[in-house]
Amino acid sequence: MKSHKSIFCLIAAILVLSMVLAACAPAQEPVAEEEPVAEEAAPEEEAAPEEEAAELVMLELYHDKPSWADNTDAMGQSSADAIGTGFVTVRNEDPTTFQATIRASLSTEQAPDLHTWWSGYRMEDIVQSGSAADLTNVWQKYLDAGEYSQGVADAFTFDGKIYGAPFNLALWVVYYNKPLFEEHGLTPPATWEEFVALNESLLELGITPMSQTFIDRWQAFIVFEEMILRTQGPEFYNQLMRGEVKYTDPGVVEALELWASWMEMGYLTNDYAFGTATDTFLPAFQAGEVAMLPIGDWYSATFVGAGLEPGVDFDAFVMPNMDASLPPALFFEASPLMVGENSPNKEAAIEVVDWWMSVDAQNEWSDAMGFSPPNSQSDNPSVVGQNVQGWVNDNSAEMVLRYWEATPADIVDVAVDELSRFMLNPDEMMNVLEAIQVKADQVWAER
Amino acid sequence: MAENMKSLSVNHPNTPSLFYRKHIEHLLYLLPAFIFVGVFLLYPVLYTIYVSFTRWDGLNPPEFIGFANYLQIAQEPVISTSISNTFIWVAASLFFPVGLGLLFAVFVNRIPFQGFFKAMFYFPYAISATSTAVIWTFMLTPTGVVNEMLEILNLGSLAKQWLLMPPWNTISMLAAFTWQTTGTNMILFLVGLQGLPIEPIEAAKLDGASGWQSFIYVTFPMLKPITMVVVTMAVVNSFKVFDLIWIMTQGGPFRSSETLAVTMYRESFVSFRLGFGASIANFLSIIVIIFSIVYLKSIFQKED
Numbered sequence: 001m002k003s004h005k006s007i008f009c010l011i012a013a014i015l016v017l018s019m020v021l022a023a024c025a026p027a028q029e030p031v032a033e034e035e036p037v038a039e040e041a042a043p044e045e046e047a048a049p050e051e052e053a054a055e056l057v058m059l060e061l062y063h064d065k066p067s068w069a070d071n072t073d074a075m076g077q078s079s080a081d082a083i084g085t086g087f088v089t090v091r092n093e094d095p096t097t098f099q100a101t102i103r104a105s106l107s108t109e110q111a112p113d114l115h116t117w118w119s120g121y122r123m124e125d126i127v128q129s130g131s132a133a134d135l136t137n138v139w140q141k142y143l144d145a146g147e148y149s150q151g152v153a154d155a156f157t158f159d160g161k162i163y164g165a166p167f168n169l170a171l172w173v174v175y176y177n178k179p180l181f182e183e184h185g186l187t188p189p190a191t192w193e194e195f196v197a198l199n200e201s202l203l204e205l206g207i208t209p210m211s212q213t214f215i216d217r218w219q220a221f222i223v224f225e226e227m228i229l230r231t232q233g234p235e236f237y238n239q240l241m242r243g244e245v246k247y248t249d250p251g252v253v254e255a256l257e258l259w260a261s262w263m264e265m266g267y268l269t270n271d272y273a274f275g276t277a278t279d280t281f282l283p284a285f286q287a288g289e290v291a292m293l294p295i296g297d298w299y300s301a302t303f304v305g306a307g308l309e310p311g312v313d314f315d316a317f318v319m320p321n322m323d324a325s326l327p328p329a330l331f332f333e334a335s336p337l338m339v340g341e342n343s344p345n346k347e348a349a350i351e352v353v354d355w356w357m358s359v360d361a362q363n364e365w366s367d368a369m370g371f372s373p374p375n376s377q378s379d380n381p382s383v384v385g386q387n388v389q390g391w392v393n394d395n396s397a398e399m400v401l402r403y404w405e406a407t408p409a410d411i412v413d414v415a416v417d418e419l420s421r422f423m424l425n426p427d428e429m430m431n432v433l434e435a436i437q438v439k440a441d442q443v444w445a446e447r
Numbered sequence: 448m449a450e451n452m453k454s455l456s457v458n459h460p461n462t463p464s465l466f467y468r469k470h471i472e473h474l475l476y477l478l479p480a481f482i483f484v485g486v487f488l489l490y491p492v493l494y495t496i497y498v499s500f501t502r503w504d505g506l507n508p509p510e511f512i513g514f515a516n517y518l519q520i521a522q523e524p525v526i527s528t529s530i531s532n533t534f535i536w537v538a539a540s541l542f543f544p545v546g547l548g549l550l551f552a553v554f555v556n557r558i559p560f561q562g563f564f565k566a567m568f569y570f571p572y573a574i575s576a577t578s579t580a581v582i583w584t585f586m587l588t589p590t591g592v593v594n595e596m597l598e599i600l601n602l603g604s605l606a607k608q609w610l611l612m613p614p615w616n617t618i619s620m621l622a623a624f625t626w627q628t629t630g631t632n633m634i635l636f637l638v639g640l641q642g643l644p645i646e647p648i649e650a651a652k653l654d655g656a657s658g659w660q661s662f663i664y665v666t667f668p669m670l671k672p673i674t675m676v677v678v679t680m681a682v683v684n685s686f687k688v689f690d691l692i693w694i695m696t697q698g699g700p701f702r703s704s705e706t707l708a709v710t711m712y713r714e715s716f717v718s719f720r721l722g723f724g725a726s727i728a729n730f731l732s733i734i735v736i737i738f739s740i741v742y743l744k745s746i747f748q749k750e751d
Contacts, residue, residue, distance in 0.1 A: 424612065424700065
């Protein structure tokens with residue numbers, strides 16, 4: 001009896017040990033699926049050696065946009081059909097968890113095959129740690145063919161090497177309720193004076209002109225960056241992003257004073273829970289209670305998801321400059337698709353990136369998401385995107401990287417909190433700007 | 448060595464082989480628990496202590512910086528907000544969930560249909576903190592049921608953006624926390640009340656003590672063991688409250704509703720200052736340990 005107990009204990013201990021060791025085991029190899037054999041396949045083909053049988057290799061793509069996952073899965077299947085290597089989406093419901101997962105795994109043997117990220121300063125530390133695969137060779141082919149502009153490549157370039165393909169390239173616009181504008185004889189503004197007059201007209205109609213929020217923190221920079229760009233221009237904005245201009249500079253103060261006056265006049269929502277949320281903003285937008293929303297043109301997918309038709313129920317314009325002498329400009333956001341340098345399937349993942357950048361893939365992705373494709377030879381399926389792109393081309397507008405990626409993340413993190421404080425208490429303006437500058441001084445000194 | 452073994456075998460009634468076999472058997476019983484505690488508790492604790500002395504972004508190797516992270520705790524303005532919020536949570540969790548729990552227990556102990564009231568008050572505790580946070584977030588949106596009720600009651604001027612304006616965001620979250628945790632405290636106090644001997648209470652009544660005097664001078668002192676458990680649990684839980692705050696406000700706006708646990712998470716997994724986050728974790732643990740020792744020691748000293 002006693003010996004049975006000992007044996008039982010020993011087995012239990014071995015089981016526990018094996019569980020612990022299993023948890024520490026290296027990453028699994030990619031899932032290899034045998035290609036379905038056609039029924040009419042010849043007998044000699046069935047007898048072919050196993051290593052010669054065609055295999056579908058399915059990699060993993062990590063991103064933080066669960067509502068896009070069905071479309072990325074479809075892209076993964078198309079990739080498998082086209083080049084024999086596809087991918088499945090690893091869904092992450094929360095951007096914070098997603099970032100923690102990616103950062104924790106990038107330096108390990110379990111590094112993700114493919115993952116999305118943010119460009120600019122937010123991408124820099126991943127590149128510097130050597131965790132991002134160099135995609136320059138893939139890019140060179142497309143740049144030589146003129147399918148992509150150098151500007152897009154620059155968003156992912158560090159020390160002359162390119163580390164990301166465009167997963168999503170968004171232009172930042174002001175969406176408006178088109179039927180509401182038509183009903184009241186309103187038109188999208190081309191000048192600052194027209195924009196102010198439009199806001200006044202909407203207020204007289206009892207409609208809040210524009211939505212703003214800080215409910216998820218990050219949105220606090222939206223009106224801030226627009227006010228800086230529209231009052232001071234792209235050169236000043238870029239200097240601020242590079243730490244060459246202080247947040248307490250009179251130019252920044254002027255922009256925030258204008259923002260405060262707009263809040264006081266009621267041009268912007270003071271109900272901060274609205275913002276961009278589908279359960280709060282969209283019903284108000286559809287009911288004509290809030291007329292406009294400044295945001296990236298990826299928001300088209302949200303409108304479409306709510307049953308709104310692009311060009312009919314909503315459209316977009318680029319916010320005009322306050323000073324007409326400033327160059328035409330708009331913000332853009334470039335999200336990279338990256339390959340883990342330490343991924344066990346790095347080469348296969350680079351092949352997928354090559355396919356992703358192709359005309360066919362970009363046609364499919366843009367069609368599914370309603371995005372403007374970064375590949376110049378792809379079709380732009382979005383009426384809204386076509387209009388904005390037309391404005392960019394007609395005005396030779398300067399593309400300016402949005403605030404989130406344009407300056408070091410440590411400064412942005414403090415700034416979005418402080419700007420939220422400003423939105424609640426505009427009287428705190430100088431305290432807010434000084435607090436951001438304290439952080440900026442610290443960050444730039446460390447760099 | 449051989450002599451030691453010999454002396455052991457002489458002192459022990461069994462043979463050496465049986466003796467060691469028996470001890471090995473005992474150790475094997477302990478091994479699974481030891482492995483789990485070692486891998487999932489001791490190792491992370493030691494690793495957190497190590498990380499707290501480094502600058503680490505999770506991508507590059509950790510860089511040893513001594514006590515710099517602990518010095519930064521004293522310098523960062525957000526930490527002072529987090530500490531004051533943490534102590535507000537501790538004080539409020541003693542006053543509301545524990546105080547109300549005791550009050551409800553006393554009343555429920557005296558009325559019929561105890562089972563119904565016990566189930567009603569305990570029900571929120573059966574819901575996860577995450578679900579509680581989501582439910583209360585919906586209730587507290589500008590168009591939520593709280594503001595709607597205020598409108599119906601002609602108190603529309605009191606309607607607010609509850610979760611977006613300090614200090615109402617912290618007050619709202621404390622209301623949600625109280626709603627969820629009062630029931631379990633009530634049940635614990637009720638168990639304590641029902642286990643008390645009736646004689647001292649009846650003797651107090653015979654001596655002319657009022658109901659209030661009888662409760663304060665007889666019943667409540669006799670509840671001390673259960674009060675100790677409830678207070679310790681409430682304080683430790685309020686020190687580490689995270690999920691409710693993270694879902695309802697993420698510590699915002701402008702970090703105004705962060706507690707130390709939320710600041711630890713934000714610094715570690717949003718800003719990726721893992722060394723600083725680890726130092727906050729250790730700082731919080733030290734506060735909880737000190738509180739527990741002081742509180743329990745004072746209780747036992749009084750008993751002595």
